[in-house]
Amino acid sequence: AQSVAQPEDQVNVAEGNPLTVKCTYSVSGNPYLFWYVQYPNRGLQFLLKYITGDNLVKGSYGFEAEFNKSQTSFHLKKPSALVSDSALYFCAVSHPGYSSASKIIFGSGTRLSIRP
Amino acid sequence: DVKVTQSSRYLVKRTGEKVFLECVQDMDHENMFWYRQDPGLGLRLIYFSYDVKMKEKGDIPEGYSVSREKKERFSLILESASTNQTSMYLCASSSVIEAFFGQGTRLTVV
Numbered sequence: 492a493q494s495v496a497q498p499e500d501q502v503n504v505a506e507g508n509p510l511t512v513k514c515t516y517s518v519s520g521n522p523y524l525f526w527y528v529q530y531p532n533r534g535l536q537f538l539l540k541y542i543t544g545d546n547l548v549k550g551s552y553g554f555e556a557e558f559n560k561s562q563t564s565f566h567l568k569k570p571s572a573l574v575s576d577s578a579l580y581f582c583a584v585s586h587p588g589y590s591s592a593s594k595i596i597f598g599s600g601t602r603l604s605i606r607p
Numbered sequence: 608d609v610k611v612t613q614s615s616r617y618l619v620k621r622t623g624e625k626v627f628l629e630c631v632q633d634m635d636h637e638n639m640f641w642y643r644q645d646p647g648l649g650l651r652l653i654y655f656s657y658d659v660k661m662k663e664k665g666d667i668p669e670g671y672s673v674s675r676e677k678k679e680r681f682s683l684i685l686e687s688a689s690t691n692q693t694s695m696y697l698c699a700s701s702s703v704i705e706a707f708f709g710q711g712t713r714l715t716v717v
Contacts (some may be wrong), residue, residue: 535708542704595706599649
């Protein structure tokens with residue numbers, strides 16, 4: 492069965508410092524991996540995805556993520572955090588070819604708090 | 608601009624009522640999903656559908672059913688609402704490579 496783990500409920504970073512939000516996954520075969528962000532009272536917004544190819548994926552708002560197959564990880568990173576990055580972040584995995592749908596499974600979420 | 612529209616942002620229902628949550632997408636996606644979001648638990652998949660009249664159970668289907676009579680519409684049904692179904696419900700539709708979410712319905716069962 493597919494699963495996604497986000498081991499940190501909360502990550503606190505000072506503005507201007509680099510940030511990392513961790514994600515590990517468990518799925519057989521080659522997964523599709525995603526990061527979504529949720530701002531207060533808003534729906535989920537797509538940040539970036541890994542399908543195939545280069546292990547370093549660049550996405551919206553200066554975020555990037557690195558796919559590491561041997562460690563089954565897909566950590567979200569940003570070189571210099573902004574206060575406006577404070578939000579709830581979700582990692583997700585799908586496994587194309589499952590049934591006729593790409594079932595998408597989400598992690599429990601990590602709240603990112605950037606202090607000025 | 609792509610859209611997933613959920614019929615209500617807020618709902619308050621009584622225990623035992625039958626509740627319908629509606630979701631419509633305009634992207635001609637085959638896949639649609641219903642999740643519930645609870646603090647500390649993330650998004651948990653209730654049901655998903657990969658075609659009209661086709662559905663599969665997710666991780667927490669108990670107490671819920673779904674209907675997909677048309678490609679653009681995916682309904683979540685609470686047969687007899689209970690207080691432990693008080694939650695935020697999110698609908699999504701997806702291509703193979705990206706999912707789009709509605710704004711969510713915050714359901715309170717009293």
